[in-house]
Every structure is written in C-alpha cells, then in structure tokens.
Amino acid sequence: KMRIGVLTSGGDSPGMNAAVRSIVRVAISRGCEAYAIFEGYKGLVNGGDMIKKFEWGDVRGYLAIGGTLIGTARCAAFRERKGRLSSAYNLIKNKINSLIVCGGDGSLTGANALREEWPGLLSELIEEGRITAEEAEPYKHLIIVGLVGSIDNDMSSTDITIGATTSLHRICEAVDSISSTALSHSRAFVIEVMGRHCGWLALMAAVSCGADFVFIPERPPTRDDWESDICEVLERHRRLGKRKTIVIVAEGAIDKNLKPIKSEYIKELLTNRMGLDTRVTTLGHTQRGGRPCTFDRNLATIQGVEAVEAVLRSTPDTPSPLIGVRQNKITCDPLMLAVEKTNKIAEAIAQKNFRLAMDLRDPEFTE
Ligand code: F6P
Numbered sequence: 001k002m003r004i005g006v007l008t009s010g011g012d013s014p015g016m017n018a019a020v021r022s023i024v025r026v027a028i029s030r031g032c033e034a035y036a037i038f039e040g041y042k043g044l045v046n047g048g049d050m051i052k053k054f055e056w057g058d059v060r061g062y063l064a065i066g067g068t069l070i071g072t073a074r075c076a077a078f079r080e081r082k083g084r085l086s087s088a089y090n091l092i093k094n095k096i097n098s099l100i101v102c103g104g105d106g107s108l109t110g111a112n113a114l115r116e117e118w119p120g121l122l123s124e125l126i127e128e129g130r131i132t133a134e135e136a137e138p139y140k141h142l143i144i145v146g147l148v149g150s151i152d153n154d155m156s157s158t159d160i161t162i163g164a165t166t167s168l169h170r171i172c173e174a175v176d177s178i179s180s181t182a183l184s185h186s187r188a189f190v191i192e193v194m195g196r197h198c199g200w201l202a203l204m205a206a207v208s209c210g211a212d213f214v215f216i217p218e219r220p221p222t223r224d225d226w227e228s229d230i231c232e233v234l235e236r237h238r239r240l241g242k243r244k245t246i247v248i249v250a251e252g253a254i255d256k257n258l259k260p261i262k263s264e265y266i267k268e269l270l271t272n273r274m275g276l277d278t279r280v281t282t283l284g285h286t287q288r289g290g291r292p293c294t295f296d297r298n299l300a301t302i303q304g305v306e307a308v309e310a311v312l313r314s315t316p317d318t319p320s321p322l323i324g325v326r327q328n329k330i331t332c333d334p335l336m337l338a339v340e341k342t343n344k345i346a347e348a349i350a351q352k353n354f355r356l357a358m359d360l361r362d363p364e365f366t367e
Pocket of ligand 1: 151195288
C-alpha cells in the first residue's frame with residue numbers, strides 16, 4: 001500500500017493549500033494513505049507529532065486559504081547528511097514510502113538528494129541499529145515527486161508556478177492604488193516587487209499596469225549612461241501628457257556589471273535630475289500572502305492529481321518527476337533537468353550573458 005507524505009517547503013505561495021488538499025484527497029480515493037509533514041523538512045527531520053495521517057476532512061476549507069496551513073520552514077538541518085538520516089528514519093518509522101514536495105528549486109533539489117542517498121541512508125540506519133534489515137526491506141526505494149510552489153515563477157520546464165498568478169494580481173492591485181494617488185499629486189513612484197533572481201513578476205506587472213519603466217535582472221540596461229536613457233523616456237511620457245510616473249524595480253535588478261540597482265537610487269535620480277516629487281513603495285510580503293486566485297487553486301488541484309498519479313506510476317528506475325504545465329497541458333518531466341536548467345539561468349546572469357538568460361527563461365523571446 002502506498003503511504004504518501006506531503007510537505008510544503010521554502011517561501012510559502014498562495015495555492016499550496018489547494019495542492020495539499022488535492023494530494024490528500026486523490027491519495028485517499030486511489031486507496032493510498034496520506035501523511036502531512038508539518039513545517040517542511042523540519043517536520044521530516046524531527047518526526048514525532050510533526051508527521052500526521054490526514055483524512056478527507058482534515059483538508060476541508062483548504063482551497064481558499066493563502067499561505068500553507070501545514071507550515072513551511074527553511075531548514076538548515078536537512079542540508080546536512082545527519083538531518084537527512086533522521087528524515088529517512090522518520091519516514092520508515094511512519095511507513096511512508098513516497099513523498100510529494102511542493103516548493104521552490106532549492107526544496108526540490110533537497111528532495112532529490114534524499115532519494116539519491118536513500119540506499120546509503122538505509123544501510124547506515126541498519127548499521128547503527130536504529131532499524132532492522134527486515135524493517136528496511138519494504139522501503140528499498142523512495143519515490144519523490146515535485147510540485148513548484150513559488151510566487152517568483154522562476155522554475156524552468158513549467159510555464160507558471162503555483163502562486164505566481166495570485167502574486168501578480170496582488171501587485172497589480174497595489175500599483176493601481178498607487179497610480180490613483182500618483183495621478184492626483186502628479187508624482188513619480190518607484191515600486192519594488194519581489195522575485196529574487198527572476199524578473200517575471202516585475203515584467204508582467206509593468207505590462208499589466210502600463211508602467212513607464214521596468215528593471216529586471218535578466219536584462220539590465222545596456223548603455224553606460226542608462227540614467228540618461230530612463231530620464232529621457234520618462235520626460236517623453238510627461239510631455240505626452242502623463243501626470244504620473246511609475247517605475248517598477250525587481251528586487252534582484254542589476255546593472256550590466258551585476259551591481260544592484262536600488263529603488264532609492266532611482267528615486268534620487270528622478271528627484272534630482274527631473275525634479276519629480278518621487279516616493280518609493282516596497283510591496284514586500286503583501287505580494288506573497290492572501291487568498292489564492294482561481295487560476296492557482298485550479299492549477300494546484302490538477303497538479304496534485306497528477307502528482308499522486310506520478311507516485312503510482314513511478315518505478316525504482318524512473319527519475320524523480322516534476323509536475324509542471326506547458327501550453328495549458330499538465331506535464332511530468334525529470335525534476336533534476338528542470339533544476340539544472342533553472343540554475344543555468346543564474347549562471348548565465350553571473351557570466352553577464354544576459355541574452356542567454358533571457359532565452360533560457362523564454363525560448364520564444366526575441367529582441
Ligand atoms: O522566493 C520567494 C520570495 O518571495 C522571493 O521573491 C523573495 O526574495 C524571498 O522569497 C523572500 O523570502 P523570505 O522573506 O521568506 O526570506
């Protein structure tokens with residue numbers, strides 16, 4: 001009998017609860033048992049009452065709630081082999097033979113590391129006398145399946161991650177609110193949005209809200225004197241009759257020498273060179289919290305179904321799958337290929353190969 005553990009890890013994202021609900025209920029419908037592992041990998045390392053069997057009713061009301069009700073944590077202990085050894089022990093003690101992890105690329109890499117080390121971890125537990133060889137026998141293979149929960153939309157191999165659409169809505173509402181007060185006072189606003197190393201939220205928000213300028217990590221300004229370029233654009237917009245100026249800055253925005261472009265710096269530029277009455281608004285964690293939009297609820301629900309099916313299909317030889325969505329179809333690809341491609345984008349940026357970074361993000365991208 002499959003006993004499926006589910007955990008959410010890394011930064012929370014709206015829709016994670018819908019994923020947990022779907023996994024628990026589909027698992028039960030397919031004759032499996034579902035176990036919630038609380039506080040991400042921390043629950044796996046600590047075990048005890050942080051691992052709990054979930055019934056149908058335990059996820060009632062989950063769909064509409066933001067964040068993750070089973071908790072998440074950034075867990076240093078799981079990054080050590082010792083932490084993963086306790087995790088293996090707790091999985092076996094709870095008779096859990098497969099794990100579905102909903103998180104970002106770091107969390108999914110961790111999951112895959114656990115699977116790769118699994119045989120070694122089992123031998124070590126037997127040698128240490130913590131479990132017997134008979135106890136270990138039914139757990140020779142651990143099945144891992146990944147779902148991407150991240151507001152940043154920063155994972156390769158999927159068009160969209162769980163939570164990104166809700167976050168984008170949140171940002172657009174905030175920019176709309178700022179726009180009306182900016183318009184009244186004829187002010188400029190520099191709005192900083194999340195997205196660590198990924199400009200998706202910033203770029204999509206800029207398009208959706210008609211911002212005047214946007215800074216993203218994947219495509220820094222090309223000219224040395226880019227400050228003059230932005231002022232020229234903003235001045236032209238003002239000459240055309242715009243009473244407000246909106247500049248969106250991704251938190252990871254950089255110049256072509258990889259130096260961070262800070263919102264305060266843009267504010268000084270707009271104030272001193274253009275004489276604009278400028279304010280900075282950092283949207284912060286309002287972008288990450290709150291109710292998931294319908295798209296994220298549906299995406300997480302459908303991907304949860306596919307995640308359980310992937311568990312049931314998996315064999316010891318199949319690489320751990322990652323559930324994604326491309327061109328409106330749910331996909332199931334090797335997890336590590338997606339992680340490797342995602343890491344290549346960061347490498348391309350670090351090597352100042354911005355064209356490659358943009359191409360890796362979006363192969364359809366043209367100048
Ligand atoms: O990865 C999601 C994200 O929201 C990033 O956009 C942001 O940089 C980061 O998490 C903030 O994380 P925290 O405040 O949880 O440390």
